[in-house]
Every structure is written in structure tokens, then in C-alpha cells.
Amino acid sequence: MSTAMQVQAMAALLRQARIPAVISTLLAATALAVLLLAPRSMPLVAVALLSLLAGVGQAYFAARIGFDRGLLEGLLAAHPDAAPDPIDDALQALGLRAAVHPVRGWPARWQGMRGLLRGQGACVLLQALTLLAALWLRMAQ
16 A cells, blocks of 8 residues: 555544544533533532543544644645655644654554544543433432
């Protein structure tokens, strides 16, 4: 498989991160409704706030994933040969990456991007589980 095809595949995978982001938004809205509408009890409030905090974590990962997706799509549009050097050059020129760091190859980049996706998934899972716990606490009252 060519490098350009790998870049296209990773960009397509990163586009799928929109799905958990939408789910996270719905979970956050539900957690907020629980906080606003449920009777105040310390365990319920704590668990609902933890769900909202996991949503903030998911938003961080979604922003990073969107940034990487945009870099890959821009790279493919400007440099069809898909060498990673233009990404590092652009990040260094903008002050987003120190010039002393060595250029990372595609395998290291794929690993980092998969790590971002796993982090996003973990945050959404934590958000859902804590929201379920909050709803269970609400029903137990």
C-alpha cells in the first residue's frame, strides 16, 4: 500500500471521530439535565460532574483529532507524495513544534493518532458509565 493511500486511510479514520463527539454531546446534555432537574445529593452531583468532566476530556481529544485530520487532508492536497516533512516544517514555522525534535515518520504518527482515538473512546465510555451511575442514583432516591 502506498504512503499516500495510508494517509488517506488515516484521514478517513480520523473523520469517524465525529461520531463519538456527537454521542458525547448528547451524554453531556443529559448529565447537565440530571444536575439541573434532580434533587441535590452529593453522590449524584459528584457522579454527574464526573460525567461532564469526561465530556471535556473527549472534547480535547476531538479537537486534537480534528487538527490532525486537517493536517493530513491538507498534506494530501498540497503534496500528493505524502512525505511527513511538510507537516513538521509547518508546525515548526508556526511555533507549534520545537525545531530540536527529530522528524517523526509515519509509523510514529499513526501510533499517536490511534492513541488520540483511544483516548477519545475512553472518555466517551467513562462519560456514559458515570451518567448511567448518576441515573441509577437518581432512580434509587
